[in-house]
Amino acid sequence: GAVVSQHPSWVICKSGTSVKIECRSLDFQATTMFWYRQFPKQSLMLMATSNEGSKATYEQGVEKDKFLINHASLTLSTLTVTSAHPEDSSFYICSAKAATGNQETQYFGPGTRLLVL
């Protein structure tokens, strides 16, 4: 149980295009999902907290107009990188917290590697 998927796992795009990354909780409902970014050889940094049915809360320094987050259902959150540039190339990882039961643990997706050319 408690499986989180991400799609796509890999994406290569041209500079200036937009990329959408999906995060799904497959066997549980998640009222809260988190989006992290990990640069090579570095730790995970929280980008934003996504709550179902409401606006995401962004961390300081993260551009909300560039990283659009939508959490339209209890099992799906999306991150759209708008007008991507090479410096946005990174490993994006989502996590989800269950709506009921064990709410102490976050379950992580496998990550999406974005390369912007």
Next chain:
Amino acid sequence: AQSVTQLGSHVSVSEGALVLLRCNYSSSVPPYLFWYVQYPNQGLQLLLKYTTGATLVKGINGFEAEFKKSETSFHLTKPSAHMSDAAEYFCAVSRYQAGTALIFGKGTTLSVSS
């Protein structure tokens, strides 16, 4: 504000040797502490967690960690390393109460030699 410090960015051990990965935390509230493992090009897998109760917690793959409030530490250990343990290990603390975003340490790369 919560923070995590992992001492040693790289730890090398021989197969069968003791594994010790160090983690110290800073928290203004009773901490919820986690250890995650990350294999190359993969997401994070939870090894173990401390919330309340017993301070020695056992996790998967033979790992365990002990919460020491007086030392603000949550070190990860395994009595005997396997080659398959080679990976990146992250210590994390909940930002606020349980279920909130995690603050991660910088990670420790564990290498295991035969």
